[in-house]
Amino acid sequence: MGKPSVPPSATASTHGAREHARAQEGTTADAMPIVPASDLPEPPEDVAAGDVVWAETVAGGGYTHKVLARGTELRLTDLTGDACAHLLLHSADRPWERLNTADTVKVLWNAYLGEGHLLLSDQGRVLASVTEDTSGRHDALTGTSTLVRNTARYGDGTPQSASPAGRELFKLAALKNGLAPRDLPPSVSFFQGVRVAEDGTTEFTGSAGPGASVTLRAEQDVTVLLANVPHPLDPRADYTTGNLRxxxxxxRPTAPDDALWDATPEGRRAFLNTVDHLTARGLA
Incomplete structure (x- = not known):
């Protein structure tokens, strides 16, 4: 949705600027947050409107962030087939405990994210689990784009440009949560796939198409940082990315009676580590 043109004279004074700003109340755009989230017009059939705590559409080249309580489920949807959701997780009140992609891949003996995968910290604890996945096109190996790479490839990678880099957007999201650039580890990404070839090279497999979704469950209180930018290995010459819902x-968090708890010995140990930590703090 384009912005209506405004004559310069209309906002030349404080009163004019105020009236113009107030006149925007109630207008909507294709990509924006819904506040309060419970006002989401048409929640999915399996989600009660009163349970919704975050509802937002993130434009391509945009970012967002939120602190989510333990047990909250986070559903990401690629609306156009061109979204790429780069994700970082931090323990909400202990930001030094954060997503560790190396352990996420190594401990679970699986480099390919999908349903049943656990996103681990370097403390051997679960930050979030993947409970549903209709895409199958994800990446835990490459990370997000950088200022240098985007500048070389697209001509600019700053946050205000037409081709912002993922790490630059992560810096902004981090700052709004009291975090610094040094608090940003390698990220995982959803909806644009990567596979490792027999010779060890990485192959970009692209998208599963519009409407694919992935659902994560927060296994402790987490700070979520999201950047919706093209995957670094996307071969398209243009900066191409679509809206992300x-x-x-x-x-509720994963419990011992859930199949995911005992899906693997390594996963069970990670869940036990998580609950042990939370129980000692009076949080479980």
């Missing part, structure tokens, strides 16, 4: 709603 973000929906979070109240649920």
């Amino acid at each position: 973000v929906l979070a709603y109240r649920s």
Whole structure:
């Protein structure tokens, strides 16, 4: 949705600027947050409107962030087939405990994210689990784009440009949560796939198409940082990325009676580590 042109004289004074700003109340755009989230017009059939705590559409080249309570489920949807959701997770009140992609891949003996995968910290604890996945095109190996790479490839990579880099957007999201650039580890990404070839090279496999979704469950209180930017290995010459839908709603953390708890010995140990940590703090 384009912005209506405004004559310079209309906002030349404080009163004019105020009237113009107030006149925008109630207008909507294709990509924006819904506040309060419970006002989401048409929640999915499996989600009660009163349980929705985050509802937002993130434009291509945009970012967002939120602190989610333990047990909250976060559903990401690629609306156009061109979204790429780069994700970082931090323990909400202990930001030095954060997503560790190396352990996420190594401990679980699986480099390919999908349903049943656990996103681990370097403390051997679960930050989030993947409970549903209709895409199958994700990446835990490459990370996000950088200022240098985007400047060389697209001509600019700053946050205000037409081709912002993922790390630059992560810096902004981090700052709004009291975090610094040094607090940003390698990220994982969803909706644009990468596979490792027999010779060890990485192959970009692209998107599963419009409407694919992935659902994560927060296994402790987490700070979520998201940047919706092209995957670094996307071969297209143009900066290409589409809208990403973000929906979070109240649920419950994984429990010992859930199949995911005992899916693997390594996963069970990670869940036990997580609950042990939370129990000692009176949080579980």
